[in-house]
Amino acid sequence: MKRVAIIDYQLCNLDSIARAVEACGGQSVKTNAPADLETADLLILPGVGHFGAAMDNLEALGLVDAIRGQAEAGKPLMGICLGMQMLAQRSAEADGRMGLGLIPGEVVRLKEHAGERVPHMGWNAVDPVGEEPLLNGVAPGADFYFVHSYHFVPENAAHVAATTPYCGRFNAIVRDGAVMGTQFHPEKSQTVGFALLRNFLGIEPKALAA
Amino acid sequence: MLKIRIIPTLLHKDVGLVKGVRFASDRRVGSALQAIKVYNRRGVDELAFFDITASVDGRSPDLALIDELADECFMPLTVGGGVRSLGDVQALLGVGADKVALNSAIIENETLISDAAMKHGVQCVVAVIDVKREGEGWRVFSHCGQRATGLDPVEWAQRCEKLGAGEIILQSIDQDGTMEGYDLEITRRVCEAVSVPVIASGGAGNYEHVAQACIEGKASAAAAASIYTFTEMTPREAKQHLREKGLPVRL
Numbered sequence: 100m101k102r103v104a105i106i107d108y109q110l111c112n113l114d115s116i117a118r119a120v121e122a123c124g125g126q127s128v129k130t131n132a133p134a135d136l137e138t139a140d141l142l143i144l145p146g147v148g149h150f151g152a153a154m155d156n157l158e159a160l161g162l163v164d165a166i167r168g169q170a171e172a173g174k175p176l177m178g179i180c181l182g183m184q185m186l187a188q189r190s191a192e193a194d195g196r197m198g199l200g201l202i203p204g205e206v207v208r209l210k211e212h213a214g215e216r217v218p219h220m221g222w223n224a225v226d227p228v229g230e231e232p233l234l235n236g237v238a239p240g241a242d243f244y245f246v247h248s249y250h251f252v253p254e255n256a257a258h259v260a261a262t263t264p265y266c267g268r269f270n271a272i273v274r275d276g277a278v279m280g281t282q283f284h285p286e287k288s289q290t291v292g293f294a295l296l297r298n299f300l301g302i303e304p305k306a307l308a309a
Numbered sequence: 310m311l312k313i314r315i316i317p318t319l320l321h322k323d324v325g326l327v328k329g330v331r332f333a334s335d336r337r338v339g340s341a342l343q344a345i346k347v348y349n350r351r352g353v354d355e356l357a358f359f360d361i362t363a364s365v366d367g368r369s370p371d372l373a374l375i376d377e378l379a380d381e382c383f384m385p386l387t388v389g390g391g392v393r394s395l396g397d398v399q400a401l402l403g404v405g406a407d408k409v410a411l412n413s414a415i416i417e418n419e420t421l422i423s424d425a426a427m428k429h430g431v432q433c434v435v436a437v438i439d440v441k442r443e444g445e446g447w448r449v450f451s452h453c454g455q456r457a458t459g460l461d462p463v464e465w466a467q468r469c470e471k472l473g474a475g476e477i478i479l480q481s482i483d484q485d486g487t488m489e490g491y492d493l494e495i496t497r498r499v500c501e502a503v504s505v506p507v508i509a510s511g512g513a514g515n516y517e518h519v520a521q522a523c524i525e526g527k528a529s530a531a532a533a534a535s536i537y538t539f540t541e542m543t544p545r546e547a548k549q550h551l552r553e554k555g556l557p558v559r560l
Contacts, residue, residue, distance in 0.1 A: 110429075111402060111403075112379070112402060112403055112404060112405040112406075114376075114379065114380055114404075114405050115379065115380075115382070115383070115405060118380065118383075119383070147402070147407070147429070147430065147432070147433060148428070148429045148430045148433075149427065149428060149429065149430045152428060152429075181430070211504065215311070216504055216505055216506045216529060217504065217505070218431060218432045218475045218476070218505065218506070219311065220432065220475070220476060220506050220529070221311055221312055221313075221314045221354070221355075221506070221529070221530065222311070222312040222314070222354060222559040223310065223311045223312065224310065242312060242559040244355075244384075244385055246385070246407070246408075246432045246433075246475075247432055248430075248431060248432060248475070264310060265310075265311055284385075286383075287383065287384060287385050287407065289352050289383060289384065290352065
C-alpha cells in the first residue's frame with residue numbers, strides 16, 4: 100500500500116483528502132514533519148486559502164526546503180488548488196510573492212469574459228492536452244469541482260497537462276515530470292476525482308523521470 | 310462550460326433536520342448524517358447546511374457535529390449558522406467545511422467578511438442575505454428573519470462583494486417553504502449588481518421553478534429544501550429538466 104504524506108501547514112482541513120486517499124487504496128498520513136515526507140511514497144500539497152498566508156505557514160514550519168528536496172529527488176508531488184498554485188515561482192494574489200518555484204511560471208487572477216463570474220465556483224470540464232497519466236480512464240471533458248479566483252500560468256507550455264474552458268481557458272492540470280498540480284479538488288469531485296486519485300496512487304517515481 | 314449547481318439545503322435545529330414555511334412552523338425531517346449519505350450516493354453537486362437557531366439563541370456553531378458531517382461528505386459543503394467571529398470561520402474550515410456562510414454577524418460587523426477573506430481566501434466566504442418584500446422594494450432581515458436591518462439587498466450584496474465575499478446566497482423569506490417559486494425579480498437584480506456567483510434560495514416547488522431561477526433570475530446555482538425533502542423530486546431530475554431547457558448541468 101502506497102504511503103501518502105498529506106502536508107499539513109495548518110491552514111485547512113485535510114480530513115476529506117485523507118479519507119479520499121484511503122478510499123482509493125492508499126495509506127494517508129497528515130503531517131508537517133520533514134521526516135514523514137522522506138519516508139512517504141507520494142506527497143500531496145493541499146490548499147485552500149490565501150497564497151501569502153499559506154507560504155508564511157510553510158516557511159514557519161520549515162517545510163519549504165523539505166518539499167523542494169523531495170520533489171527534486173523525484174518523489175511524486177501533487178498540489179491541489181492553492182497547493183498547485185504554490186508550485187509556481189510567484190503569485191499576484193500576494194503581490195508577486197515567491198512560491199516553491201518547482202514549476203516555472205506565475206499565478207494570476209482569472210479574467211472574466213462576458214457573462215462569467217469570479218470566483219470560478221462549481222463543476223467544469225477538464226480537457227487533457229496529450230496523454231495525462233492522472234486522467235487515465237477519465238473521459239475527456241469530464242466535470243471536476245473548482246473553487247478559485249487565481250490560476251497558474253506555466254512559462255513552458257509543455258507543462259500544461261489539461262485545460263478548462265472558462266475565462267478564456269485556464270490550466271486545470273500542470274505537470275513537470277513527477278511534480279504535478281490540479282486546480283480542481285479531486286477529493287470533492289466524486290467518481291472522476293477518485294479515479295484521478297487512484298491514478299496518482301499508481302504513479303511510480305521512475306515512470307515519470309524524463 | 311461552468312455548470313449550474315443544484316444544491317440541497319439542510320436546515321438543522323436542536324438535534325435534527327427541519328423544514329418550515331417562511332422561516333417558521335418547522336417540521337422535523339430526519340438526521341443530517343443520513344441525508345448526507347443519501348446525497349453522496351446520488352452524486353449531488355454541493356450541499357448547504359445551516360444551523361438555523363444558532364444566531365437566535367446566541368450559540369456558536371456545533372463543531373463536533375460539523376466535523377462528523379464533513380467527514381462523511383464527499384461533495385463541497387457550505388456551513389452556516391451562529392458564525393460570529395474569525396475564530397468561528399477558522400474552526401469551521403478546520404473541521405471540514407469548504408465554505409462558511411455569514412449572515413447575522415456581518416450586519417453588525419462587516420469587517421468579518423474582509424478579515425475572513427484575507428485569511429482564508431474569498432472563495433470560502435459566503436454572504437447569506439435574507440430578504441423580504443416591503444412595499445415596492447425589498448429589505449434585508451437577520452437572525453432567522455426576526456430582525457429588520459433596513460438594508461437594501463442590492464446595495465448590501467454589492468457591499469459584501471466589495472468586502473470580499475466570494476459568493477452570495479439570496480434567500481427569500483416570503484417564498485421560503487411555499488413551493489410557489491423563487492422570488493425571481495430580486496434574484497435577477499442582485500445577480501446583475503454583482504460579479505460573484507449568486508445562489509437563489511427559497512420557494513422551489515417544481516423543476517420549472519429551478520430553471521426559472523437560473524434563466525430569469527440569472528442565478529449560478531439554485532438551492533432548495535422542501536422540494537427534495539417532501540416530494541419525490543430529486544436534484545438529478547431537476548438537472549435533467551435544466552438540460553432540456555438548454556442550461557449546462559453535470560449529469
